[in-house]
Amino acid sequence: MAYPPEPWSLRGTMHVSVWVVPCSVVPPLPAALAGAVRVVRLGARAVVGTAWVDYRPGGDLSYRELLAATLTRAGARPRVTISHIWVDSPDSRDGGRELWGIPKDLADLTVTDVAATAWTGTGPIASSAVRAGARLPFRLPVAFRVAQDLAGTAKVTPVRSTARYGTTRVTWDMAADGPLGFLSGRRPLLSLVATDFRMRFGDPARHPAADPAVA
Template sequence: MTDRTEPPAGPGFPAPPWRARGSLWLSLFRTRAPLPLPTGLTPLGSRRLLAVLLVRYTEGTLRYDEFAVASPVRSDRHVGLHCHGIWVDSQASLRGGRDLWGIPKEPARFSWSADSVRVSDDAGTIAALRVGPHGRWRVPVPYAPGHVFGRIGADRVQLAGRLSGRLRTGRLGTLEWSGRLPELRRAEPLCALALSPARFFFPAGTVVGSRGGPLPGRPGRATGPDPRS
């Protein structure tokens, strides 16, 4: 994306909550092999189920593009996504994702055409995706959870985000798929949906598991040494 305006902040990213508007595409695929999960996370349904997400945040706290591949998972009573890979074209989003929620974002470039996008980095193409058009029917979604699990040090962190907007059928298919990504059983998704226009709300993270509760120190960030270092 171009003409991006990012609010300044001392650590290089805005403090939560982050608010944004834009569009989200989501497809579900099956992978050839079971996907690995960290201890304490269990799959929702099959361990071969892979969620592929493409998001354009066009207004709000930050404006950027995002591509992610993730497993739908559960941690005790908490449900969300565990990212196997996630890429953004904003350094502020990258730093914030890592430091606020323990989400391992990586830098990438997004090259858009009329009906596709190519996501690439210095190592080459990560994925090329066929995008849209939206279906004609629309269902208002006043509230939907948008939870993601990350890790900061020894703590599992949950980003308990919220989504709202208009849900439609969509298209998010694969044109190219890097070997760095989980191998898909088929190139066509099991289903594809779009939330557009969409609103996003991302609050400070919460530790789930060993301690629970809000993260100490600066909102959304753990302090102190990493017990695993």
């Protein structure tokens, strides 16, 4: 295999937006997750996150990424389920699919501190303008778990990271007829930036000698 073993040590910058949208427009969960997780509901609405990510040199892989994920739960325990995701690295695509059931596809992506775009041969997916706000002077830890369909079974993967967080304004333009069209014309509730994040994605028990790169 060309991709690194689990867990992956990754570094970079991430711009995250949080949306509250009608449950009726949220992509359905895979059948393999039925009974394992449920969509978190706020009345008739659900919480969706989107993110532009620039994974930079210094980690196991370096590439760009666009994703959309739904906030789910296993009982009272929060989970994140990724419904759409594009990367510009075949190794990341293959590893994400085979290790964790993350449905990565390939796209052409540009991600900078001020703008981002994603498109495929069939047309644009999304673009954004980014304007940074205030940032915390210290790092904060974040930990969560991702629940995905891996070969017909529920796969739960731990994620740990530290980063300097700050406010930002991300203006999204989703292609109305594209895969993220369910967000077209809507505005996110809030956006955050995680700068110089250091992430460990995956179970360290799978590869005990791995450097967690979380500091």
